[in-house]
Amino acid sequence: xxxxxxxxxxxxxxxxxxxxxxxxxxxxxxxxxxxxxxxxxxxxxxxxxxxxxxxxxxxxxxxxxxxxxxxxxxxx
Numbered sequence: 001x002x003x004x005x006x007x008x009x010x011x012x013x014x015x016x017x018x019x020x021x022x023x024x025x026x027x028x029x030x031x032x033x034x035x036x037x038x039x040x041x042x043x044x045x046x047x048x049x050x051x052x053x054x055x056x057x058x059x060x061x062x063x064x065x066x067x068x069x070x071x072x073x074x075x076x
Contacts, residue, residue: 002040009034009049014061018072024054 013020023030027050035041041049061069 002042002045005034005039005041006045006049009039013052013057014064015068016070016072017061018070018074020057020061021072024057 013023019030031041031046031049
């Protein structure tokens, strides 16, 4: 079931601006919180998520239609 968790996390990273910003600044803490909430991640998946290129993640997110984005009003 852990691959489903990876898909959910990646989906949230590209559609939720606040989550993405927090993930990029506090990666280990965010992953720990997700695990505590029942998100199953193998050590390999955790390493791979930690190694995501922030620029690539931001570029992919910016390429999505704005209607699919969750805007972080706290950032503005």
